[in-house]
Amino acid sequence: MNMNKELYNMIFKRKSFHLFRNIGEESISTNEVEQIERVYRTLIPLCPEIKTAIRIVPAAETTCKRGQQYCILLYSEKKDDYLQNIGYLGEQLDLYLVSQNIGTLWFGIGKTDEPSYEELDFVIMIAISKIDDEKKFRKDMYKSKRKPIDEIWIGEPIKGISDIVRFAPSACNTQPWIVEHADSTLKVYRYKKQGKRGIMPADKVTFYNQIDIGIFLCFLDLCLQHEAIPYETQLYTDNGLDHEKTMNAVYKM
Incomplete structure (x- = not known):
């Protein structure tokens, strides 16, 4: 829907x-x-x-x-x-x-x-x-501080998707996500650079970053729907473990 x-x-x-x-x-x-x-x-x-x-x-x-x-x-x-x-x-x-x-x-x-x-x-x-x-409100979204595409997107960028989803809000602007694009599949991971947590308490990083992933998936869905790209989503349970990359969703386009 x-x-x-x-x-x-x-x-x-x-x-x-x-x-x-x-x-x-x-x-x-x-x-x-x-x-x-x-x-x-x-x-x-x-x-x-x-x-x-x-x-x-x-x-x-x-x-x-x-x-x-x-x-x-x-x-x-x-x-x-x-x-x-x-x-x-x-x-x-x-x-x-x-x-x-x-x-x-x-x-x-x-x-x-x-x-x-x-x-x-x-x-x-x-x-x-x-x-x-x-x-x-925001006058020019592209002037806001976000990671460049090549830090959050592995594989061929998708115009109207890769360049927009990176502006999703996140706790302390941590932007804790990586997308892997191969063939017609997007794999979305919660990403935590080991040893780096910014100003967040260590015991709260994963909690807020899981909320952030939900925000990111909302942006991703809105962009795919706007570009009229049909897709199916499979969610993966994130147990909140402290791994560098944790699979959260796979999109088949």
Whole structure:
């Protein structure tokens, strides 16, 4: 099932608002909050068998202090690949919010007083605020700092795919993915350069990088669908082991 086509266009507009400053006086209305909740229920999961839910709460009810108005708390059953699934769903929501001129920030270290909801466990939050001017979003995606294609893509690049997916957001901008392209197959790996973790706590690197892979797969699917490239996906269970490369998905085109 294909995702909303409009989400693809938002790839070029979105940016992470690390601080919500100089964004104007507009607020997210009650109607918009209700619409976000409705839209979430229409999103396409990576793993349909995994139950998830969201709660949208005022900023003061979390430990995230970035000047946002609300935080979207994402909850899930803990099953194989639940982190990738949350990343995949959350990124669709992220791109939808951008289409509504709502700025976003995936906030990994945030905590809430409600660690469970509807018998599901809290996973991660997205901070959000209304932005008064579209010009405050990304002006030129290609100027943002990302790894060059040859660091994340092995084999022949695919125009409209390889050059776009590398802009997927990730925790601390670690970009923990490698794609191997051979014949008509894409193999997607979670990649961790041994001995390097940036500023993330060592015991959280794999946790957030699995969410990142879900975000990346969302970008990859949107790009393939935009380019009208038919494909089938086989997911592989990522047990969160500390290997350099961990297979997460194989795409047959």
